[in-house]
Amino acid sequence: MRSALALLAAISPVLAGVQEVWWNITYVLNANPDGLQPRRVIGINGTWPPPAVDIQSTDDLLVHAYNSLDQPMTLHHHGMFFNSTSWMDGALAISQCGVPPGQSFDYTVPISSNGQWGTYWVHSHAGGQYVDGLRAPVVIHPPQEKYQYDEEFTVVLGDWYHDEHAVLLKQFISIANPGGAEPVPNSALIYFAQNATYLGPISGTHPDSVTAAVGFNDNATLPFQPGKTYRLRVVNTSAFAMFYFWIDGHDMRIIEADGTDVEESPIDLLTVTVAQRYSILVTARNDTSQNWMIHANMDTDMFDTVPLTLNPNITSSVTYDSSNSVTDLGTIDAYSDVDDIALVPLVVEPMLPSTRTIPLTLSFDTMDDGTNRAMFNGQTFVSPLVPTVMSEMSLGANATVAQAYGPFSFVLNHLEVFDILLQNSDTGKHPFHLHGHKFQIVQRSLDYTSSDPTLNPPINESQTNPMRRDTVQLPAGEGVVLRVVADNPGAWIFHCHIEWHLEAGLAVTLIEAPLQAQERNAIPDVMFQQCAALGMPSSGNAAGHPTSDLLDLSGWTLGPFQQVLGWRPKGIVAMTGCVLTAVIGMLTVTWYSLGGHISEEEMEHEVRMQQEAKLRRGKFFGLIKPKN
Numbered sequence: 271m272r273s274a275l276a277l278l279a280a281i282s283p284v285l286a287g288v289q290e291v292w293w294n295i296t297y298v299l300n301a302n303p304d305g306l307q308p309r310r311v312i313g314i315n316g317t318w319p320p321p322a323v324d325i326q327s328t329d330d331l332l333v334h335a336y337n338s339l340d341q342p343m344t345l346h347h348h349g350m351f352f353n354s355t356s357w358m359d360g361a362l363a364i365s366q367c368g369v370p371p372g373q374s375f376d377y378t379v380p381i382s383s384n385g386q387w388g389t390y391w392v393h394s395h396a397g398g399q400y401v402d403g404l405r406a407p408v409v410i411h412p413p414q415e416k417y418q419y420d421e422e423f424t425v426v427l428g429d430w431y432h433d434e435h436a437v438l439l440k441q442f443i444s445i446a447n448p449g450g451a452e453p454v455p456n457s458a459l460i461y462f463a464q465n466a467t468y469l470g471p472i473s474g475t476h477p478d479s480v481t482a483a484v485g486f487n488d489n490a491t492l493p494f495q496p497g498k499t500y501r502l503r504v505v506n507t508s509a510f511a512m513f514y515f516w517i518d519g520h521d522m523r524i525i526e527a528d529g530t531d532v533e534e535s536p537i538d539l540l541t542v543t544v545a546q547r548y549s550i551l552v553t554a555r556n557d558t559s560q561n562w563m564i565h566a567n568m569d570t571d572m573f574d575t576v577p578l579t580l581n582p583n584i585t586s587s588v589t590y591d592s593s594n595s596v597t598d599l600g601t602i603d604a605y606s607d608v609d610d611i612a613l614v615p616l617v618v619e620p621m622l623p624s625t626r627t628i629p630l631t632l633s634f635d636t637m638d639d640g641t642n643r644a645m646f647n648g649q650t651f652v653s654p655l656v657p658t659v660m661s662e663m664s665l666g667a668n669a670t671v672a673q674a675y676g677p678f679s680f681v682l683n684h685l686e687v688f689d690i691l692l693q694n695s696d697t698g699k700h701p702f703h704l705h706g707h708k709f710q711i712v713q714r715s716l717d718y719t720s721s722d723p724t725l726n727p728p729i730n731e732s733q734t735n736p737m738r739r740d741t742v743q744l745p746a747g748e749g750v751v752l753r754v755v756a757d758n759p760g761a762w763i764f765h766c767h768i769e770w771h772l773e774a775g776l777a778v779t780l781i782e783a784p785l786q787a788q789e790r791n792a793i794p795d796v797m798f799q800q801c802a803a804l805g806m807p808s809s810g811n812a813a814g815h816p817t818s819d820l821l822d823l824s825g826w827t828l829g830p831f832q833q834v835l836g837w838r839p840k841g842i843v844a845m846t847g848c849v850l851t852a853v854i855g856m857l858t859v860t861w862y863s864l865g866g867h868i869s870e871e872e873m874e875h876e877v878r879m880q881q882e883a884k885l886r887r888g889k890f891f892g893l894i895k896p897k898n
């Protein structure tokens with residue numbers, strides 16, 4: 271503990287306070303937040319949900335984490351910069367080997383020196399543990415808020431599965447699921463916190479005992495007083511599902527997105543994709559004669575099937591006077607997305623000219639092992655054997671050689687300004703998160719293949735203050751350009767925040783300013799000891815080979831890879847795209863199981879049918895476009 275505090279002191283030369291929390295990360299049996307099915311979850315000190323964190327921006331956070339699980343664990347403080355200490359970022363296989371079972375690790379989270387405040391969250395970045403419940407909101411208060419309000423609440427939204435993540439993952443990445451249908455959540459959760467304490471259930475309701483201290487969904491309510499203005503911090507902790515959020519009878523104004531304060535902007539409907547956060551101001555009504563419904567509707571577009579048992583539209587309420595009834599204005603006509611490129615940051619940050627473009631096109635495909643995987647530029651991400659930051663710190667002058675980190679890695683020069691040109695060739699929408707940075711969203715195209723400038727405009731280099739955030743939503747067929755300054759030496763992952771897609775390989779790593787990283791802080795010894803305890807190498811290239819074998823990645827199993835053409839019947843070859851290969855993958859399985867007893871014509875017919883069905887789905891996705 272002393273060493274961790276010393277480290278914090280070194281990072282934060284200005285005398286700052288330290289808020290310490292002790293988290294014993296444990297399994298919790300029979301948690302039943304949705305009231306539908308008790309299940310084992312991951313919580314803290316035998317309780318769930320993990321405590322909300324509330325901290326002043328002049329302080330630093332020190333999390334003493336003890337791992338009582340039977341698997342390596344990490345904590346990622348989502349959106350925090352960890353300037354020059356990227357090994358504290360908690361991304362398994364990028365920043366650390368993981369805290370072994372029965373061991374502890376002190377996460378030092380610099381805040382006072384980072385100039386960050388607003389709404390964040392903390393979650394595990396290992397083995398889908400956050401899907402099993404290891405996730406909590408983090409609220410950072412600046413000395414002076416930009417907006418005035420009377421009181422604030424944190425609104426936590428999340429999808430919820432009745433099965434454990436490991437079970438679902440096995441079904442997801444499987445030759446029995448060549449089309450890559452993601453596990454559909456069993457329900458959704460909404461619950462509230464204030465001052466690091468979750469609000470309890472409405473009196474008179476008696477939820478299941480293990481999670482009885484917290485009110486969920488209909489059993490939760492926000493107490494409003496007439497005329498007061500409330501700041502609601504909405505955090506989406508989903509693994510998959512996106513939400514639409516609104517409050518009947520009340521207007522909302524956005525004032526913050528992912529820790530960036532923005533000019534007040536009215537909004538009818540808040541779209542919160544996985545891992546995004548928004549703060550809204552809501553002015554309470556003057557009359558207390560009725561209470562009002564809060565709606566959080568899960569977006570089911572991405573679900574391959576919507577089970578009849580799933581209620582995607584959950585509700586909670588705003589209470590003025592508990593003796594009155596709740597007014598439900600019910601459904602809405604059409605969903606729309608928040609046009610985040612139109613938000614204007616209060617603190618102006620100019621757009622610097624970019625000197626490099628990293629094009630990343632995402633796709634899904636059925637691979638040569640029959641499973642469905644995600645790819646950037648045709649390459650599915652596989653965790654390196656050595657955490658990337660440990661390679662970066664141990665390779666000396668050779669640390670600038672990108673091939674040493676594997677095929678999905680990019681080495682950046684110190685203070686280089688670069689663009690990530692992100693294109694979505696898939697029929698689903700994907701939320702992307704860059705660690706260690708906020709990016710500016712400098713261009714969006716509704717169709718990245720189009721030559722029509724209304725659909726695919728050139729980058730406007732004259733923008734004076736583009737919106738910046740840490741998580742961006744990318745709808746089907748669209749493109750976005752993210753401008754980033756490489757001002758944070760270390761190793762950072764850029765990935766889809768849909769947990770299933772990260773695990774299917776939708777990630778790349780950025781190795782930033784290796785030589786500057788080596789000159790700055792050192793990785794704490796305990797991290798090397800924990801790698802050793804887990805039997806993992808902690809130096810050399812991605813496969814653990816020394817600089818003398820810099821480009822030797824043997825021992826590290828890459829892949830699977832895209833299928834080679836060849837066996838396909840001639841009629842099918844003319845069709846292109848990942849949709850097709852996915853379907854063919856599915857049919858390959860059928861074809862083999864039938865001992866090849868299916869004619870080329872039959873197969874072609876089947877492929878055409880399936881392709882049309884998928885296209886219809888894609889069109890449906892396309893219906894939801896940003897509002898102007």
Ligand SMILES: *[C@@H]1O[C@H](CO)[C@@H](O)[C@H](O)[C@H]1NC(C)=O
Nearest residue numbers: 291292293294314315320321
């Ligand atoms: C967890 O338990 C430890 C040991 O009893 C205690 O010091 C700590 O404050 C607890 N943490 C939380 C968040 O309850």
Ligand SMILES: *[C@@H]1O[C@H](CO)[C@@H](O)[C@H](O)[C@H]1NC(C)=O
Nearest residue numbers: 294295296315316336338374
């Ligand atoms: C953490 O919790 C487990 C299970 O309750 C307990 O056995 C262990 O002693 C605790 N460890 C610490 C460091 O508090």
Ligand SMILES: *[C@@H]1O[C@H](CO)[C@@H](O)[C@H](O)[C@H]1NC(C)=O
Nearest residue numbers: 324411421422464465466467
């Ligand atoms: C929450 O914290 C604020 C500031 O610390 C304080 O003014 C307020 O009274 C607290 N509210 C509750 C309900 O504890």
Ligand SMILES: *[C@@H]1O[C@H](CO)[C@@H](O)[C@H](O)[C@H]1NC(C)=O
Nearest residue numbers: 304305475476477486487489
């Ligand atoms: C709300 O409380 C009731 C009991 O009063 C319980 O049956 C129901 O499952 C609870 N709902 C949730 C979402 O916890």
Ligand SMILES: *[C@@H]1O[C@H](CO)[C@@H](O)[C@H](O)[C@H]1NC(C)=O
Nearest residue numbers: 506510511512513542543544
């Ligand atoms: C949370 O993110 C998921 C995944 O993008 C999304 O489907 C869901 O609608 C989001 N929730 C909210 C409240 O926006």
Ligand SMILES: *[C@@H]1O[C@H](CO)[C@@H](O)[C@H](O)[C@H]1NC(C)=O
Nearest residue numbers: 496497498553554555556557
């Ligand atoms: C509440 O009443 C005050 C004073 O009459 C008025 O200024 C305000 O606009 C009213 N608020 C709402 C939400 O109607």
Ligand SMILES: *[C@@H]1O[C@H](CO)[C@@H](O)[C@H](O)[C@H]1NC(C)=O
Nearest residue numbers: 567581582583600601602603
């Ligand atoms: C959920 O709400 C949407 C929008 O109001 C509506 O179209 C849909 O039918 C609802 N779904 C269910 C299962 O109630």
Ligand SMILES: *[C@@H]1O[C@H](CO)[C@@H](O)[C@H](O)[C@H]1NC(C)=O
Nearest residue numbers: 667668669671817818820821
């Ligand atoms: C690694 O560094 C050594 C010494 O600086 C150099 O001779 C060698 O060419 C480098 N290897 C590669 C692949 O760049």
Ligand SMILES: *[C@@H]1O[C@H](CO)[C@@H](O)[C@H](O)[C@H]1NC(C)=O
Nearest residue numbers: 727729730731732733734735
């Ligand atoms: C580019 O952005 C500037 C500043 O916001 C604006 O004045 C100008 O009209 C934009 N140009 C185009 C072509 O949209």
Ligand SMILES: *[C@@H]1O[C@H](CO)[C@@H](O)[C@H](O)[C@H]1NC(C)=O
Nearest residue numbers: 351353354384706707757758
């Ligand atoms: C990191 O700190 C340096 C100053 O030491 C600063 O120039 C840079 O902007 C910071 N980067 C981030 C991402 O906070």
